[in-house]
Amino acid sequence: MIRLASLRLGGIPRVAVSLKDRIPPHAIDDAKRFGVDIIELRIDQYASFEKKYVLQEVKKNKGFPKIATIRSRREGGRWNQSEETRLVLFQAVMPYVDAVDIELSSKEIMSQVIQEARKKNKLVIVSHHDFDRTPEDKKLKQILNQAKKLGADIVKIAALVLKREDTRRLASFTIMNAHKNLISIGMGTYGASTRVLFPGLGSLITYASIGEPTAPGQLDYRTTVEFLRKLYPDYHQAQIASRCTQPLAHKTRP
Numbered sequence: 001m002i003r004l005a006s007l008r009l010g011g012i013p014r015v016a017v018s019l020k021d022r023i024p025p026h027a028i029d030d031a032k033r034f035g036v037d038i039i040e041l042r043i044d045q046y047a048s049f050e051k052k053y054v055l056q057e058v059k060k061n062k063g064f065p066k067i068a069t070i071r072s073r074r075e076g077g078r079w080n081q082s083e084e085t086r087l088v089l090f091q092a093v094m095p096y097v098d099a100v101d102i103e104l105s106s107k108e109i110m111s112q113v114i115q116e117a118r119k120k121n122k123l124v125i126v127s128h129h130d131f132d133r134t135p136e137d138k139k140l141k142q143i144l145n146q147a148k149k150l151g152a153d154i155v156k157i158a159a160l161v162l163k164r165e166d167t168r169r170l171a172s173f174t175i176m177n178a179h180k181n182l183i184s185i186g187m188g189t190y191g192a193s194t195r196v197l198f199p200g201l202g203s204l205i206t207y208a209s210i211g212e213p214t215a216p217g218q219l220d221y222r223t224t225v226e227f228l229r230k231l232y233p234d235y236h237q238a239q240i241a242s243r244c245t246q247p248l249a250h251k252t253r254p
Contacts, residue, residue: 002153002181002204004123005065005098007037009154010181012235013199013228014038016067016207017221018214021046021057027210028061035225035239039064040207041097042214043089044077051092058093066097067125075103075129076215083108091116099123101156104147114151126152131187131216134159134166140173144180154204156183158215161191170194171201178202185215192217196227 001010016038017031028039039061043054058068070086071077079086087109090100094116102113104126117124126147135143140157147155161167167186171194174184184203186194195206195218206228207214208221219227228235 002123004038004067007065009204010202012238013232014205015221015224015228016040016205017210018042018069018207018218019061019210020214023210025060028064031210031221032063034222035229036208036221037065038067038205040067040069040101041093042069042071042077043093044069044071044079045214049081049085049089051089054089055092055096058096065099067099067101068093068097069101071101072103072106074105075127076131087112094120094122097122099125099154101125101127104128104143104150110150118151123153124151125154125156125183126150127156127158127183129187129215130159132160134161134169134186137169137173140169144177144182148180154181154183156185158185158187159191160188160216161186161194162188163190167191167194171198174198174201174203187216187218189217192219195219195224196231199228200232 001008014037015035017036018040020042041058046054046057070079070089072079090113099122100113100117102110114124128143143157144155170184170186174182182203183205184198199206206224207218208224209218210221
């Protein structure tokens with residue numbers, strides 16, 4: 001079983017919210033109170049990439065484990081500057097997060113990001129996003145093996161689901177490889193169900209939104225958590241226990 005900060009992954013489902021900047025503190029408090037476990041910082045969607053501004057945003061919301069993501073345009077992100085600048089930002093935020101997510105296609109900076117994460121004792125998520133289709137079994141295995149070979153602690157594969165066969169293929173792949181620390185997600189309208197079903201097959205984290213989704217088919221956090229409560233009794237019980245013991249990161253509204 002793997003840990004993200006003090007959070008155990010691989011037992012009950014875990015929910016991460018994909019977070020842009022300028023989200024009101026009370027909205028984050030509401031998410032935590034409702035059952036969200038993790039924050040994915042979508043730095044590529046920040047209003048500014050100036051280092052001082054980014055660090056100011058990253059240092060907020062101290063009550064959550066954090067994953068730093070600076071998603072490239074070729075994999076669905078909004079990063080529009082150089083890889084050198086992206087590397088500098090990854091290095092700058094590393095001390096203030098618990099994990100980094102770097103795309104398998106980011107060959108120019110991959111090794112430096114992983115090396116820096118190792119120095120700082122941070123988890124490395126190596127991700128692959130396919131917005132056109134669900135890869136065939138052989139390709140899925142290649143992606144997983146390549147990411148692990150490069151040093152991934154966790155491999156994240158998100159693929160567009162166009163038909164039921166795609167969902168079955170991703171489900172089978174998840175079951176067979178869950179022991180390798182895998183996050184698997186089906187994107188698009190037909191993939192929405194995977195966001196609440198795949199945690200039961202061994203996918204470590206499911207991603208939800210606060211406000212505008214950051215990926216096709218992404219559900220809002222309330223819908224996601226409500227489904228998980230209904231589908232997984234142990235998840236519901238763990239949530240009740242957590243709410244009794246964990247303080248919020250900010251004062252809640254009266």
